[in-house]
Amino acid sequence: MIKKEFQIELLTPLFMHGAETKGEVELRGASIKGLLRYWWRVSRSGLNPAELLKKENEIFGSTESKSKVKIVIKDKKLAEFKRHNNDELKSFYKSNPGIKYLW
Numbered sequence: 001m002i003k004k005e006f007q008i009e010l011l012t013p014l015f016m017h018g019a020e021t022k023g024e025v026e027l028r029g030a031s032i033k034g035l036l037r038y039w040w041r042v043s044r045s046g047l048n049p050a051e052l053l054k055k056e057n058e059i060f061g062s063t064e065s066k067s068k069v070k071i072v073i074k075d076k077k078l079a080e081f082k083r084h085n086n087d088e089l090k091s092f093y094k095s096n097p098g099i100k101y102l103w
Contacts, residue, residue, distance in 0.1 A: 029071030033060070037070070 037060045044052060061067030 027073055029073050032073075033067070033069055033071050036060075036071075 037056065040059070041052065041056060044055070047055070055064060059068055061069075
C-alpha cells in the first residue's frame with residue numbers, strides 16, 4: 001500500500017455541513033473523495049463511457065470492488081474551530097437568516 005500525506009490549504013470559501021443542520025461544521029473524507037472522483041472523471045472525458053466507468057471503479061471502488069483511495073482528515077485547527085466557534089455560528093445564523101438559508 002502506498003501512503004501519501006498532503007497538507008491542503010483552502011483558497012476559496014468552503015461551505016460544509018453534515019446531515020444535522022444545527023450549525024455543526026463537518027469536513028468528511030468521503031466528501032473530498034467524491035470531489036476527487038468527479039474531477040478525475042471530468043479530466044478524462046475523452047474516453048468512451050464504458051472504459052471511463054471501468055477505470056473509475058478500479059480506482060475509487062464500486063459495489064463490486066473496494067476503493068484504492070482512502071482519505072482521513074487530521075486537522076487540529078478544524079477540531080479547535082468546532083469546539084470554540086459553534087456558539088458563534090449559532091448566533092451568526094440567528095442574526096443573519098438569509099445566510100443560514102444559503103448554508
